[in-house]
Amino acid sequence: MKLRFKDNPNRTMYIYCRVSTSGQEKGGSSLDVQKERGIQFCKSIGFEPCVITEQGSGMKPYLEVRPKFSDLMDGIQDGVVKNVWIDDETRLTRYDMDQQLIHVEMKKNGVSLYVGTSKTPKEWDWVTDLVDTIITKVNQNQIKTQVRKSNRSKRRLFSEGKYMKGDPPFGYKLEGKSLVPREDTRDWVEKIYRMYDDGKTTPQIQHELLINNIPPPRYEISNNMVFPLETIVNILNNKNYIGIDTYGDLVNECPKLVDKKIFDSVKMKVSRKKGQKSNVKHDGLLKGILKCGDGTPMKIEGVKKSRKNPLYSCSHRQRVYKKRCNHTNCSVTKSMRQYETDEIIWNHFVDVWKDSKTIRQKTKEELIGNRSRYSIRSINNRIKRLTKDLESLHDRRLELDKRYYSNEMVKETYEILCESNTGKSNELSEKISKEKFKIDNIREKQRWIDWLDVHFKRGENLREISSMKERKKVLSEYIHEVRCLDYSEESKQHKLNIGFRIPIINDKIVYSKNKNGSFSRDKKGRKKYEIKEGVDKLNTPLTLHKLLHGYRFRKIPRLVHITSSKNGNMVRQQLQRYN
Incomplete structure (x- = not known):
């Protein structure tokens, strides 16, 4: 958790308390003892206490094992910490490299460091640094000696038949x-x-x-x-x-x-x-995307003797079958054929993509580009003005030559003026070239492009993609999940909810209108419009068996979802697709 610094740094004392281990309670060095001493010290000198408690080794760099102290050092460097109290020097650090760095930062940022009960802050001079360095190295040696003695004692106890690895194993x-x-x-x-x-x-x-x-x-x-x-x-x-x-x-x-x-x-x-390597046994277009109603990804069951087609199946029911749990409340009671489900979702996606006004507008802007703020006429007028200025510079250059060769101007002055004239002439010539390029660009954009036909051709190209890798790449860009909501026993079909990343389902073109109700138009007489966002969820509809001819329905996978029967063309298209 990030430290919160007080608004009044000059009257705030940051009490830093540290222990190396959770069991360090002896010798008056526990966190509670240090905290109590620090608060009493603040009351005696009239400072507002801000307590920081932390468990972490002092023998290691503080950036690796002490996040709260790292935040405190950041506050020192930012100038929001001016007073720090520690119970003794070892609470700050036992690592000699850190000790010198900490002292340098505190000295540079004008921090007063109080140690123990002394009401006089630590002096920052070379003698203090030298003494502190010697003390830190002595402490390091003492800790290493204690570790060696502890290891020697543990090895002796282990040889006597004691268990020295902490908590006993299970059993x-x-x-x-x-x-x-x-x-x-x-x-x-x-x-x-x-x-x-x-x-x-x-x-x-x-x-x-x-x-x-x-x-x-x-x-x-x-x-x-x-x-x-x-x-x-x-x-x-x-x-x-x-x-x-x-x-x-x-x-x-x-x-x-x-x-x-x-x-x-x-x-x-x-x-x-x-x-064993965890090779992927079964892969599908919707793997990781198709989920149960509660958001749990569905699994793929491969082909075997008793299963002719790979299936998307409920993970919950797999756990029940493998006796990892006793029951499930998932609404997905039937598995779905993988290949047919992949095709259905892919075709639904392509239909939405082709019908989206947002995608069409992107295609239009890509092919035609943004309209220029200037007309060819206005740019031509600017070229005329620049050309006139350029001709004026040529006349001035002729006048300079005339005066120089008539001995009315010294050579130094002539060269300076000629250089200035040439520079301005080159600058104007470059501007004229840029304006002419703008005209060529506008004329290129005005050339007729059937961008709508390009959009629909791209849609058909999407539908014809057969590579699963390419399909998954496209789907991941537009769809973040497909949820299987429930299964209808009456129609023998699942209801799927397709979640898009952007709201492109049923988005619309809304034309701007004037106050009198007429359409608002641009300078070229075209209607002004904007794209109104649609929704980002699509539910696949269900169709009852009795609405379809029986002999035809047998040729259609049970997962094909077709719109209501009044849309006869749509029904015929779906039937033709799977005949």
Whole structure:
């Protein structure tokens, strides 16, 4: 969370409290103790306290492990922090490189640093920097010495049969720092191994543990009964269960909960799955786009002996089938044929694209371009004025030559004036060339282009795209999702909702009108208009079986959605497409 700085930096004291670990409560260095001391100090000198508490190592660069202190340093550099209090120098940092950088920034920005109970701020001079550097290096050496002693003590305790890796694994408990089986969960360790060895997946094992109310490790902290899948994988790889405990290069014995044969069999299966590549088995035009009503992506089921066509199926029902959950409320009760669904959505998209007034306008602007603010006549008038100025410069140049060669002007003056005249002449000539280019450009734009015919041809070219990769690229630009809302038992069809990224469905051209009701027109007599946005959702309609001829309907996939029967042409077009 970003620090919020006070409006009055000169009367605000930022109390920075830090501990290295969550368990650092001894020796009067806990966060609460530091906070209380800092607030009392602020009251004694009349400053408004602003407390910052943080857990992070002082042996590492503060930018990597202490975000709140990093924000505090940003405030110092921005000039919004002028007073800082710390309980002792080690709370600031134990890293010698940081210590010098922090001191330089505080000195440069005029920050008063108060340490402990001293009401005199720290002096920023070379003697102080030298002493602080020596103290920081001594502290670093002390910490390294403590770490070495701690590691040596842990190795000694491990050799005595103690468990030195923190919390005990699932199925064990600690007695006198040694692992002993936990009676209520020890049998479940072997069950987990046997279930995996018999072919069950980690989600299935997770479900089995959940329905039997087996709490995961650290349940008292997380209060979550669901076993993390990563925890199950760690259990399947833990050598503690076959009586082997390791700490670095040391090896010890511990109570065994699983037979070594089962452990080796499971280990082989886990390593085999870990080495498998996650190749995409089935791909479809709508993969990742087609979703259930609640927004969950639908899956693709490939072809097999009992299934002739690949299907888009509900992910919820897949979980129920694989016994990952007990029930689902999803409205998608039937799967959809992949190829037919892809074609339907693609054709719907192309129809919307072709009919969109917004897309047509973009095509028009691309081919014809924006209209020029100036007419050819106005540009010609400007060229005439520039040409007149250019002729005037030529006359002046002739007058200069005449005076120079008549010995009425010295050479230096003549050269300066000639150079100025030539520069202005070149500038005017360039302007005339640019104006003539504008005329050529306007005449090119006025040339007739049947942009509407180009638009419809592009639409037909879209429809003829057969590459799934190209289709997916186009769809991702315009459509962000397709939701399967429900299934009609009466018509045997699904209702799909297509969500577009831009509102181009049923957008309209709205012509501008004058106060008297007549159409507003531009200088060339063309009607002025603007594009009114449409909507970004399209529902595919449903058609009852009785509205279609039975012998024809059998030739149409059940997913083809056709508009109402009064649109006879549309019905015939859809029938011809699938005959």
